[in-house]
Amino acid sequence: MIGVFDSGFGGLTVLKEFLRVLPNYDYVYLGDNARAPYGNKSDEVIYEYTRQAVDFLFKAGCQLIIIACHTASSKALRRIQQEYLPRSYPNRRVLGVVVPVVEEAIKLSRYHRLGVIGTTATINSGVYKKELEKLRNDLEIFEQACPLLVPLVEEGWIDKPEANMILKKYLRPLKVKEIDTLLLGCTHYPLLLKDISRLIRLKWQLKDWLCI
Template identity: 55%
Template sequence: MNSNSAPIGIFDSGYGGLTVFREIEKLLPQYDYLYLGDNARAPYGPRSFETIYQYTWQAVQWFFRKGCPLVILACNTASAKALRNIQQLDLPKTDDPSRRVLGVIRPTTEVLGQYTQSGKVGVLGTAGTIRSESYPTELKKYWPEVQVYQQACPLWVPLIEGGEHHAPGADYFVKKYLGQLFAQDQGIDALLLGCTHYPLMLDKLREHIPAGVCLVVQGEIVAKSLVDYLARHPGMESRLSKGGEHRFCTTDNAADFERQAGFFLGREIEASTVQL
């Protein structure tokens, strides 16, 4: 990307945001994109509110320095624990308060109620996302009649990033967390994968969820929401560069990132290591 590029920034604590990027790229291939995984400090899920907020704001500022007028937090934990402060407290104080930072929780909750017939939705996520209560809070705004049941799945991200999510040993932890969720209410008929890593476990999850339960994946939802956002904000859309270029960065080892990213994207990429 040249110095005049104004790419869309996509951020995740690690690799999970690539599942969101993949869907955004399908619908909006004409734009330039800059992806950053903060792998050196991942996972974010177990960390405190203050730490997640600090890390996420550092990353957002890095995107701004790289010319991104729009940043997508393609990470449920960052969206849950940092987005509000960044939008309300930090952006107005920057040298360009017209820049925008968007998350994945709001667009998901806007449509989540469409996936349930029983009015009972389950949310699977990291410990940080579940503790934040962001999904129950946001869902009440759009679907007040829907009941939300949550379950933290702290070992799923390590399994995925360790390449063990298809191994037989993963079944134990899949059944454990699903069992704890459905023990809360057997009537749950829609199951949100509230972590962008979890789509890599779709096949494994389908083996163990009850018949008739709908699995809801965020990537396509967020991508469609971004299409709508840009249509409603032509001022922002006109600022974005359209060369179809992609750049991938990590705060850790670039070779490791390239290898893992191939599993998430289904293709080879080149990455570079950066410091925030």
């Protein structure tokens, strides 16, 4: 059984893909809506919340856990893998979402100008820049923290005019940089994909401009 964990319901976008690609497995989804968002919390709090979620899913019978939350992946995953698993669950695995997103972005980018949007914690961690530069040293990387997007999604404000105004403000600095690929550094952001696509495509007509 595979567990999928996120700070809210954004990780359902990841679970949906697992169900499409690996339909023969059983899944347990855990969304910590009560304590979302994680992006404005301290590293220690993010780690503790993530550890609790991992423990819950392993006790539920999961052999593998996917941390779908980019904030938890950037702030807690390595410590979970290096400290918690060897001590508590040495025969089980926990994986994150950052590396797969980075690898796909490298494939998509034509001009090596990449934008990254994410929670404040994810952007401040520098994890995307670090992982991207491991694969290529000729990239121009522009990052933008978007602290209000997760609360907007969680509150169901996706279609509100206010959400569009906030999204436009966050994307404007990246449009000025003429990025060719945008990394969505949060599992909530695909739920805003329609508006993101519309706002970015106002200026660029590149086919492979977006990476999820």
